Amino acid sequence: YTFQVNENLPRGADIGVVQATDPDFTDNQRLVYSLLLPSDQFQINEYTGVISTKQTLDREMVDKYQLTVKVSDVGVPTATAIVNIEIEVLDTNDNAPQFDQSGVYVVYVEENQPKGHVVTTITAHDDDKGNNAEISYHLKEDPQGNYKLFNLHPRTGLLTTQEVLDHEKKDLYTLEVMAMDGGIPAQTTSTTIEVHVQDINESGPEFDAPTLTFSIKENSAPGSVVGVIKARDQDSGDNGVVHYYIIGGNLFSMFGINQTTGSLYLEQSLDYEVASSYSVIVKAVDNSITN
Numbered sequence: 001y002t003f004q005v006n007e008n009l010p011r012g013a014d015i016g017v018v019q020a021t022d023p024d025f026t027d028n029q030r031l032v033y034s035l036l037l038p039s040d041q042f043q044i045n046e047y048t049g050v051i052s053t054k055q056t057l058d059r060e061m062v063d064k065y066q067l068t069v070k071v072s073d074v075g076v077p078t079a080t081a082i083v084n085i086e087i088e089v090l091d092t093n094d095n096a097p098q099f100d101q102s103g104v105y106v107v108y109v110e111e112n113q114p115k116g117h118v119v120t121t122i123t124a125h126d127d128d129k130g131n132n133a134e135i136s137y138h139l140k141e142d143p144q145g146n147y148k149l150f151n152l153h154p155r156t157g158l159l160t161t162q163e164v165l166d167h168e169k170k171d172l173y174t175l176e177v178m179a180m181d182g183g184i185p186a187q188t189t190s191t192t193i194e195v196h197v198q199d200i201n202e203s204g205p206e207f208d209a210p211t212l213t214f215s216i217k218e219n220s221a222p223g224s225v226v227g228v229i230k231a232r233d234q235d236s237g238d239n240g241v242v243h244y245y246i247i248g249g250n251l252f253s254m255f256g257i258n259q260t261t262g263s264l265y266l267e268q269s270l271d272y273e274v275a276s277s278y279s280v281i282v283k284a285v286d287n288s289i290t291n
Contacts, residue, residue, distance in 0.1 A: 001069075001085045003051065007092050015042070018049040020071040020081060032088040036068035036082065044069060051085065059089040060127045091129040093183025099124045105177075106192040107159075110200050111167040119150065119195060122157040124179040126187075134182035139175060140190070146173045150195070159193065164272045168197040168234060201239040205231035205284035214264070218272040226255065229262040231284035248281035254281055 003016035018275070020031055023204040033049040042065070049071070067085040073076050100123045107120040126133040136154045139147040149163045150173070159175075165240070173195040179261050180188045207229070214227035246255060246263045255278070256267045 001083060002088070003085065004088045004090055005057065007057050008092045008094055009053060009056065011055055012051055013053045015051045015053065015087060016085075018044070018051065018069050018071070018083060020049070020083075022073050022079075023124060030074050031067045032072050032074065034070050036070045037065060039065075040264065041065060042067060042087070051087075057089050059091050059129070059227070060095065063089050063129075065089070071197065076246075091132055093132040093181065093185070093187060095124045095127040095132075095181075096187035097119045097124040097135050097179040097181050098190045099179060099189065099191045099193075101124075101254070105191065106196070107193065108186050108196045108198050109165065111165050112200060112202065113161065115161055117161045119159040119161060120193070122152075122159065122177060122193070124157070124189065128181065128183065131182035136180050136182070138178045138180065140178055142174070144174075146175055149173065150175060152177065155203070163195045167236065168195045171197045171199070173197070173234070197211055199236045199239050201235055201286065203234040203239075205233045205242045205286050207231045207284065216266070217271065218270050220266060220270065222266050222268055224266045226264040226266065229257070229264060229282050229284075232260070233286050235286065241287050242284050245283045245285065246280055247283045247285060251275075251278065254278060257282060 001016065001018060005013065005015045020032060022031060025172055032046050033044050034046060037042055041054055041057065042051055043054050065087040067087065069083050069085055070080055072080045084146045104118065105122060109117065109119050122137065124135050126135055137152050137157045138154065139150065141147055149165070151160050151162050175193040175195065176190055177193055178190045179190050180186050194291065210227060212227065216224065216226050228246060231242050233242050243259045244257050245259065246257050253266050254266065254270065257264050
């Protein structure tokens with residue numbers, strides 16, 4: 001005998017009937033059914049041969065059971081027969097998909113990558129079986145429209161870009177992802193992906209003006225600040241850090257510059273009668289290894 005039963009049915013649910021016949025035409029025809037070995041999950045009606053559950057079954061724990069049923073007549077001596085029973089527990093969609101990574105997915109992608117650039121792959125699993133375990137992935141709409149800039153493959157969970165991302169415009173995108181199984185009704189689970197757009201050194205420092213003019217009194221003490229030179233870099237983080245260097249025109253090493261602040265200062269006291277003006281060339285450099 002082979003019977004099938006859905007998981008999660010209440011205690012006492014009928015599974016199937018074992019039937020036996022006795023050719024005797026006496027009281028020996030009355031048959032009694034019993035389980036050869038006791039079972040915590042199943043019971044059999046000794047008069048009808050109906051097998052039923054003693055507890056709720058969970059396919060994810062055990063999906064098949066083997067029983068042996070003994071049938072006996074009431075004759076003297078007693079005659080018996082034995083039959084093997086296989087019970088298959090069928091799946092119901094009682095499990096929602098679970099993402100393989102708990103918590104928020106935090107991923108990083110460099111700016112200016114072409115459309116279709118792979119950001120990450122998300123995966124989930126479902127303890128059910130068959131269609132109930134088939135998972136599809138979907139991006140949820142969000143008020144900021146972040147979902148429009150990305151594509152999520154519904155079967156593989158591969159997340160790619162649909163536009164070229166610019167760190168200077170936006171450096172963080174938060175996406176909501178839903179995993180849905182194929183059950184009827186379907187079960188769903190959601191998670192969050194944080195996409196951090198990393199800056200690349202695409203911009204060089206720029207001075208506010210090609211030429212700056214400063215004035216200072218003669219005989220000012222060494223260390224006196226002549227003026228502050230500033231350059232701006234559109235990049236962020238280390239790529240936007242600017243350092244300053246004197247690369248020309250510094251006759252007799254009269255001037256020095258603070259490499260971090262751009263403050264131009266006197267290394268020596270100036271004498272108007274010796275020279276009334278100086279031209280100094282300053283270079284601004286960011287942290288790029290190419291600059």
